[in-house]
Amino acid sequence: MPELPEVETTRRGLEPVMRGRTITAVEVAERRLRWALPAGFEAALAGRRVTGVGRRAKYLLIETDGGTLIVHLGMSGSLRVVAAGSARAPHDHVDLVLDSGRAVRFNDPRRFGSMHFVRGPAAVHKLLRALGPEPLGDEFDAEYLWRRTRRRKVAIKQLLMNAAIVVGVGNIYASEALFRARISPRRAAGRLSRAEVGRLVLAVKRVLAAAIKVGGTTLRDYVRTDGSPGYFRQKLYVYERAGLPCRVCGTPVRQMVQGQRSTYWCPSCQR
Ligand SMILES: [Zn+2]
Numbered sequence: 001m002p003e004l005p006e007v008e009t010t011r012r013g014l015e016p017v018m019r020g021r022t023i024t025a026v027e028v029a030e031r032r033l034r035w036a037l038p039a040g041f042e043a044a045l046a047g048r049r050v051t052g053v054g055r056r057a058k059y060l061l062i063e064t065d066g067g068t069l070i071v072h073l074g075m076s077g078s079l080r081v082v083a084a085g086s087a088r089a090p091h092d093h094v095d096l097v098l099d100s101g102r103a104v105r106f107n108d109p110r111r112f113g114s115m116h117f118v119r120g121p122a123a124v125h126k127l128l129r130a131l132g133p134e135p136l137g138d139e140f141d142a143e144y145l146w147r148r149t150r151r152r153k154v155a156i157k158q159l160l161m162n163a164a165i166v167v168g169v170g171n172i173y174a175s176e177a178l179f180r181a182r183i184s185p186r187r188a189a190g191r192l193s194r195a196e197v198g199r200l201v202l203a204v205k206r207v208l209a210a211a212i213k214v215g216g217t218t219l220r221d222y223v224r225t226d227g228s229p230g231y232f233r234q235k236l237y238v239y240e241r242a243g244l245p246c247r248v249c250g251t252p253v254r255q256m257v258q259g260q261r262s263t264y265w266c267p268s269c270q271r
Contacts, residue, residue, distance in 0.1 A: 002073040004058055004135070004168030005211035005232065010079055011055045014104060017081050018050040018062065021098040030093040034074060034114040037094075044117045045069060045096070057131050057167035061122050062096075068122040069096075074112030080105050132166045135204050140166050142198040149189040149197060156192060157185035158259050160204070169204055171261050172239045173211065177203040179237045184270045185263045186256075210235065238264040 002010075026042040048064035055061060060079070062069040071079070084095070084103040094106040094115065106113065118125050133139035148165050149156070159165055160174045169177070178185050180203040183196055192200070211232040237247050242255035246266040255264050 001075050001170070002058065002077065003170040003172060003211075005173075005208060005215070007058045007060060007073060007168075008055055008212050009215045010073070011053050011060055013081070014060070014062075014079065015053040017100075017102060018053055018098065018104065020050065021100050022047065022049045023064070023096050024099050025095075025097040027095040027097060027103075028093065029088060030111070032111060033093065033108065034072070034112050035116070037115060041115070041117060044119075050098075056122070056128055057134070057163060059128065063122075067117055067119040070114075070116045070118060070122055070125060070127060071106070072114045072127075074108060074110065074114065076110040077106065077108035077113030080107065130164060132162075132164050135166050135168055135208055140201065140204075142194070142201050145201050146194060146197045149192055152189040154189055155185060155258055156183060156187050156189045156200070157263055159189040160200075161259075161261075166204070168208070171263075172236070173204070173207050175239045175264050176207045176237060179266060179270060180207060182270055184267075185258065185265050238266060240264065 023045050024047075026045045028037060028042060031037040044067070045064070048066045050062060050064050052063045053060065054063060058072060060071040062071065073079070082103050082105045084097045084101055086103075088105075089107065091109040092105055092107045093111070096104040098104070106115070116125065116127070122128060133144070145166075149159065152159060157174050157178060160169045160177070161171065175185065177200060181196065181199040183192065183200060214232050214235075238253050241253045242264060243252050245251065246253055246269060249266065249268045251266055251268040253264055253266055255262055257263070
């Protein structure tokens with residue numbers, strides 16, 4: 001599943017291709033995404049000039065002179081830059097044709113991805129308005145997480161993955177940040193000390209920044225806009241390493257299920 005670093009990598013790939021370009025046509029092969037594309041979708045976007053490509057949580061925001069296209073990659077979606085009119089592969093659902101002769105092509109085998117074109121401010125759209133702060137932004141700091149964890153009995157890993165607390169910290173990065181902060185994923189959020197909360201905030205920021213730097217983690221479903229996979233997987237300490245020796249202390253990495261998701265941790269390094 002594309003996580004925040006993959007989405008940010010996609011954003012960085014799209015920005016120079018799309019900014020300042022006009023979308024001359026929108027070609028839809030399959031309307032049934034997570035939500036069906038409405039009848040007026042193509043007409044609403046065609047002729048718009050792209051003013052920038054932003055991101056909020058795992059949503060790409062393709063900003064135009066007439067509104068914002070909000071794109072979510074879902075479980076298996078990707079955006080690639082192709083020559084306009086080139087042959088479509090299976091699951092290539094939408095082409096945004098640009099006046100440069102290129103097209104941005106949305107592929108999504110499982111069709112959990114989505115596209116919404118909104119004319120007003122994107123921040124108040126129902127998909128975006130309830131989201132917590134960005135993990136790499138200034139609002140997500142030790143003081144903020146301290147306040148949000150007090151009196152909370154929920155396990156810290158599950159709290160970190162709650163988008164109302166902080167967005168974009170998925171399963172891989174929650175596990176990895178807790179390892180780097182030396183905190184057990186099972187601890188009640190409200191029992192963390194101030195020093196631990198501070199370490200955790202720094203670890204979240206560092207693990208996400210490091211993953212963005214190499215283009216993300218997911219090798220199976222996700223490709224960058226230039227088609228190459230992410231390489232962060234080689235730097236993972238615990239995620240999907242159950243039974244393998246901890247890279248720091250050699251203790252076998254353990255696995256358990258929390259909130260229907262697999263959690264990985266080192267019982268020696270993390271307390
Ligand atoms: Zn260890």
